[in-house]
Amino acid sequence: MVCFHSSIKSLLITFGPFIITRAIGYLRSPPAYVNGPKRPIRPVPPHVSRALNILFITACFSLLSTFPYFQPENIFVVTHSRLQTPSDVLFARLQKVRPLTSGDTILKSKLVSMDARLLYLTYGPSPLAECTFCNSNSPFSYLYYSFPSIVAPHILHIAVLGVVTSSLLSGREGNFWRSKATIAGVGLALAEISAFGTYNYKNNSTATRPTDLDAFHWRIQVYRGVAIALIDALLAWGLYLSSTNRKFVQPFSPAERLESATRTLEAASSRLRADGALRSAVVRDEVLRGKMQSYWVAEGNIMGQIYEEPDVLDSVNGALRRLNVQQITEEAGRYADGVIGALPGLQPEVTLE
Structure with a gap:
């Protein structure tokens, strides 16, 4: 156990700074958007908020399950006894x-051998007190009996994960x-099943003090809840980052891009039709038509006066000298040819000699 913790500590010291630095850099980097404009950041949608509430509740229950009050009692810890302490x-x-119960009487009759006590620390009190086909000569029989209780929390957890990630929710x-x-x-x-399958229940056989005992069954329950x-x-x-478009943003699908382009074209077409109707009304009204002509005449006079100023002329001439007129x-x-070529009836005629 000490060796295991030492290995974990060495790995964290070696790779911790690198992992933390990369994680911070990834979080601070702007999200990558592919094939289209980026999605704007938005509040958490109501349906995602419900999923987040469910995950919060399940996480709280999982952490509460690690408290000693919600776990089966370990009599060696409660009584501060060594593994070699006689049953009486x-x-x-x-x-x-506390007062003894009928379950304690059954457990007392089981904890008469060292193997039974080692299996007690590995699989907990239920298999020893309740299993009718388990025996110390076949240690895996206790694993077979404990298998439903091992996988039940995970099946429930996987079901919760399936519900909160479903399209309906x-x-x-x-x-x-x-x-x-x-x-x-x-x-x-699978990791917990593998841990039970590969754990050597005789690891506690050399423990001489209560503090040296490895209560694997209780330790694995804490690890599971965390x-x-x-x-x-x-x-x-x-879910929070992806639903608010902060990270893990999915690009716009072709259908979404087509719908967005259609809406943009419809809005532009509506504005053009409104502008055409307004221009038609201005041209047909004599007073408005006169005001429009007066405006453009005045605009031409003002711009002409501006271009006659020496500073403006010098600036325009300097800009013209820097331009490549031919290009x-x-x-x-090319632009005019493209526009004219796209209009039906205006393509240049091709004559065959």
């Missing part, structure tokens, strides 16, 4: 803490995280 002394100490934003959340939930379940809460928190964080003429010709 062990349960006499337990009786001083969280829409497209949640569906984006559906496969990732499912992989994380299934991976956590891991489930962490997955829910990460999923909620990802501008060619570009104007």
